[in-house]
Amino acid sequence: MTHSFEPPDGGRNFQVMINHSLVAVDSTTIDGRSILRLARLTPAEDHILVQVVRPGSIACGLDEQVHLVVGTVHEFRAFKFDRTLNFTVDGVGYVWGAETVSIADLHDITGTSHDKVFFLEHQDEPDHVLGAGDTLDLQQRGIEHLHTGKRLVTVHYGEEHFELERRPYTTEELLAEFKVPAGYVLDLIEGMGEFRELKPNERTKVREGMEFISHAPCGQSS
Secondary structure, three states: OOOOOOOOOOOEEEEEEEEOOEEEEEOOOOHHHHHHHHHOOOOOOOOEEEEEEOOOOOEOOOOOOOOOOOEEEEEEEEEEOOOEEEEEEOOOEEEEOOEEEEHHHHHHHOOOOOOEEEEOOOOOOEEEEEOOOOOOEEOOOOOEEEEOOOOOOEEEEEOOOEEEEEEEEHHHHHHHHOOOOOOOEEEEEEEEEEEOOOOOOOOOEEOOOOOOEOOOOOOEOO
16 A cells, blocks of 8 residues: 655655655655665665565665656665565565564555454464564564464354354364254365364364354264
């Protein structure tokens, strides 16, 4: 998402935002080195410059020319760091110039509303949901792949809806959550309406929109 403005005097001043500070530029192009100088970040060679394009962010080289557009605020983040690091959010790539990125910055540079959370998805263990005060460490492993979504997921048991935490559940836990009648068997509805019976102690990672149904051991549905 870009910020729009009306030039106060009807002129052709261009707007550049550097680390949340707005400055005016009177040229149609500007290079990365000049952007850093505008922010008084010298020597430029000691800094990493990133352009926020929402969705995504891209590295901006010192000699790279940025073409400015009237009515658009071109937003940049500058870091005193020696390299760029990468991560993705919902499949969109981001470049960053620090070892960590805060949740506030994630909301800002992605344009994600604050009623959603960022989480790292793990196949056989609970998703790691990042809290408001957390930071994402970009150096721990390879490229981190973040997702956004509701803090709780909605799953369906018969005609009822349940809000559950993003984590694996044993079959017994799901039976208890859904208040399945004693002795009944729980099925997960998969693909084209196929039923898969959940085995005792089987761990099932709940995801948004999952559907379950139960039946008596004799095969009668609940």
